[in-house]
Amino acid sequence: MNQKITKKEKFCYVLTNIGNVPVQAILGSYLLIFYTNIVGLNPASCATLFLIARILDGLNDPVVGFFIDHRKISKMGHFRPTLMLGAVLCGLNFLLLWMGPYMINSGKLAIAYVSYLLIGVIFPVMDISLNSMLPVMTEDPAERNSLSSIKGITLLLGVFGINIIAPVLIGDASKADGYITMVIVATALIVICSLVGALGIRERVQTKQGQEKYEFKNLFDIVKQRPVWSTFLCALLYTTGTYIVSASNTFFYTYVLNNLMLLSLASMLQMAAMIPATIAAPLLIRKIGKKNAYIVGLFCFGIFPIVRLVSVANIPILMLATAVAGFGSGLAMPLQYGIQADNTDYIELKLGYRAEGAVASLSSFITKCAMGIGGAIPGYLLAAVHFDSISTVQTAEVNNMIILCAVGSPIIFCCLAIAVFKLAYPITKEKLEEQNEELRKLRRN
Numbered sequence: 001m002n003q004k005i006t007k008k009e010k011f012c013y014v015l016t017n018i019g020n021v022p023v024q025a026i027l028g029s030y031l032l033i034f035y036t037n038i039v040g041l042n043p044a045s046c047a048t049l050f051l052i053a054r055i056l057d058g059l060n061d062p063v064v065g066f067f068i069d070h071r072k073i074s075k076m077g078h079f080r081p082t083l084m085l086g087a088v089l090c091g092l093n094f095l096l097l098w099m100g101p102y103m104i105n106s107g108k109l110a111i112a113y114v115s116y117l118l119i120g121v122i123f124p125v126m127d128i129s130l131n132s133m134l135p136v137m138t139e140d141p142a143e144r145n146s147l148s149s150i151k152g153i154t155l156l157l158g159v160f161g162i163n164i165i166a167p168v169l170i171g172d173a174s175k176a177d178g179y180i181t182m183v184i185v186a187t188a189l190i191v192i193c194s195l196v197g198a199l200g201i202r203e204r205v206q207t208k209q210g211q212e213k214y215e216f217k218n219l220f221d222i223v224k225q226r227p228v229w230s231t232f233l234c235a236l237l238y239t240t241g242t243y244i245v246s247a248s249n250t251f252f253y254t255y256v257l258n259n260l261m262l263l264s265l266a267s268m269l270q271m272a273a274m275i276p277a278t279i280a281a282p283l284l285i286r287k288i289g290k291k292n293a294y295i296v297g298l299f300c301f302g303i304f305p306i307v308r309l310v311s312v313a314n315i316p317i318l319m320l321a322t323a324v325a326g327f328g329s330g331l332a333m334p335l336q337y338g339i340q341a342d343n344t345d346y347i348e349l350k351l352g353y354r355a356e357g358a359v360a361s362l363s364s365f366i367t368k369c370a371m372g373i374g375g376a377i378p379g380y381l382l383a384a385v386h387f388d389s390i391s392t393v394q395t396a397e398v399n400n401m402i403i404l405c406a407v408g409s410p411i412i413f414c415c416l417a418i419a420v421f422k423l424a425y426p427i428t429k430e431k432l433e434e435q436n437e438e439l440r441k442l443r444r445n
Contacts, residue, residue: 004138004140004143005137005138005143005146005147008200009137009200009201009202010146010147010150011200012196012197012198012199012200012201013133013137013147013150013151013197013201014150014154014197015193015194015196015197015200016083016130016133016193016194016197016198016201017130017150017151017154017155017158017197018154018158018189018193018197019087019126019189019190019191019192019193019194019195019197020126020127020130020155020190020194021154021155021158021159021162021189022094022158022162022186022187022189022190023090023094023119023123023127023190024367024371025158025159025162025163025246026162026166026182026183026186027097027371027375028243028246028247028371028374028375029162029163029166029246029247029249029250030166030170030179030182030250031046031097031098031375032046032050032247032250032375032378032379033173033250033251033254034098034179035101035112036387036389037173037174037389038102038174038175038176038179039101039102039108039112040108040389041101041108041109041112042383043379043380043382043383043387043389044379044380044383045109046112046379047375047376047377047378047379047380047383048376048379049109049112049113049116050116050371050372050375050376050379051372051373051375051376052372053113053116053117053120053372054120054368054369054371054372054373054375055368055369055372056117056120057117057119057120057121057123057124057368059365060120060121060124061124061128061361061362061364061365061368062219062358062361062362062365063361064121064124064125064128064361065124065128065132065357065358065360065361065362065364066219066357066358066361068082068125068128068129068132068357068361069132069355069356069357069358077136077202077203078132078136078203079129079130079132079133079136079203079356079357080129080133080198080199080201080203082125082126082128082129083126083129083130083133083194083198084194084195084198085125085126086122086123086124086125086126086127086129086194087126087190087191087194087195087198088191088195089122089125089126090119090122090123090125090126090190091187091190091191093115093118093119093122093123094119094183094186094187094190095183095184095187096115096118097112097115097116097119098179098180098183099180099183100112100114100115101115102176102180120368124361124364126194127360127364128357128360128361128364130194131337131340131360131363131364132356132357132360133201133203134147134148134151134337134340134341135341135344135345135354135356136203136204136356137201137202137203137204138204139204139439141436144338144341145282145285145338147337148334148335148337148338148341149278149281149282149334149338150334151334151337152330152332152333152334152335152336152337153274153278153330153333153334155333156271156274156329156330156333157271157274160267160268160270160271160274160326161267161271162186163249163263163264163266163267164264164267164268164271165182165264166182167253167260167261167263167264168261168264169181169182169185170182170260173250173254173260174392218351218353218355218358219358219362221351222347222351222355222358222359222362223362225343225346225347225350225351226424226425226426227342227343227346227425227426227427228343228346228347228359228362229424230420230421230424230425230426231336231339231340231343231421231425232362232363232366233420233424234298234417234418234420234421234425235336235363235366235367235370235417236366236369236370237413237414237416237417237420238298238301238302238332238370238413238414238417239366239367239370239371239374240369240370240373240374240413241302241374241409241410241412241413241414241417242301242370242374242410243370243371243373243374243375244374244377244378244405244406244409244410244413245405245406245409245410246374247374247375247377247378247379247405248378248402248405248406248409249263249406250263251378251382251402251405251406252402252403252405252406253266255393255394255398255399255402256312256313256399256402256403256406257313262315265319266318266319266322269319269322269323269326270322270323270325270326270329271326272323272326273322273323273324273325273326273327273330274326274327274329274330275330276327276330277297277326277327277328277329277330277331278330278334280331281293281330281331281334281335284296284331285335288429289428289429289430289432290335290338290339290342290427290429290432291339291421291425291427291428291429292429293331293335294331294332294335294336294339294421295418295421295422296328296331297328297329297330297331297332297333297335298328298332298414298417298418298421299328299414299418300324300325300327300328300331301325301328301329301332301410301414302325302328302410302411302413302414302415302417302418303410303411303414303415303418304321304324304325304328305321305322305324305325305407305410305411306407306411307320307321308321308407309407309408312403312407325410339427340359340360340363342427342432342435343359343427344356344359345435345436345439346427346435347359348439348442349435349438349439349442377405377409378402378405381401381404381405382398382401382402384401385397385398385400385401386398
């Protein structure tokens with residue numbers, strides 16, 4: 001079968017990934033400030049909600065992945081039907097998550113818990129199906145690298161695009177109308193882009209007839225594989241730092257810089273910095289391999305921004321650090337998905353079965369844990385220093401805590417992530433070439 005991906009199919013793959021963006025990007029960046037400033041919930045209560053709900057729904061992900069992997073394959077393929085079903089249900093739940101606590105007069109925290117836990121059950125159906133598509137769309141290494149770049153860049157551009165547009169739509173962070181407009185637009189993107197995109201992509205790599213399927217207990221065998229656990233631990237650290245920044249950036253620009261609109265400018269600069277990253281990524285992969293290229297991306301994103309501590313309110317320094325961080329994100333995010341596809345192939349070689357849904361669901365579990373931890377930390381810390389959601393001017397203690405979250409956290413977490421990945425991840429450039437050759441021989445037999 002032809003393993004080449006057409007331009008039309010790549011465009012549809014972009015659409016499916018655009019549909020995936022608003023759920024995580026908007027929740028991570030704007031739900032905390034919406035729940036505190038508009039709904040009137042305590043930041044510590046929100047932090048507990050985010051932490052408990054994300055870890056619980058993360059535990060649900062391997063179960064969802066198992067059932068997706070083992071469902072009967074239809075004429076539309078293995079993963080496309082669940083992707084489309086999940087998109088519709090997720091769009092409805094997304095509306096409930098925002099409008100439920102806002103519209104009712106009592107029990108606001110209870111409806112927040114119900115809707116937040118519910119999206120943790122529904123979103124994985126959509127998310128795991130989408131993340132399982134990359135390994136089955138093609139087994140050609142060059143095409144996979146192209147798709148992983150498309151996926152990573154689409155997600156990054158989507159997040160930054162939201163960070164550019166959302167402050168404009170919101171306007172005044174203390175009024176509800178802007179948030180409502182943002183949520184309606186986001187819901188339309190989730191449903192329409194996911195459905196249209198899913199109709200235009202194909203699943204070419206199928207499980208071989210008679211090939212063993214993994215059992216639920218085999219998830220533990222999968223996690224014990226060194227490439228898998230080292231990638232997951234690195235992703236947990238990196239993503240936790242990312243979500244701390246996402247949750248605290250709106251506070252940083254609102255209360256430290258007193259200008260939320262600057263977040264739009266910073267996001268545009270990050271997007272621009274990603275363009276050279278997309279050009280450099282294939283060159284770096286060929287020269288130093290995915291592993292080292294990923295480490296370069298983590299360094300640029302998390303550690304270089306230490307220069308902001310020279311003067312946190314200095315706009316030129318902020319924009320320089322933002323541009324370098326954007327370049328790093330443009331490297332790290334696409335490579336993360338390509339590395340996961342390589343890990344799926346590693347499992348097939350070592351354990352004898354394909355497990356796209358398992359790897360995607362376990363990866364989703366890690367992301368959920370990171371979102372819960374990363375979303376909770378700013379809430380707890382702001383509550384500890386008595387953040388006042390009514391006041392337009394915060395105390396110096398509150399502002400210092402916001403700075404710690406927005407600037408200090410990615411430095412700490414990315415240093416740890418780099419150490420883990422450098423020391424523990426075993427698939428170097430040379431070993432990946434050997435792995436691909438072994439797989440080609442296996443699939444010819």
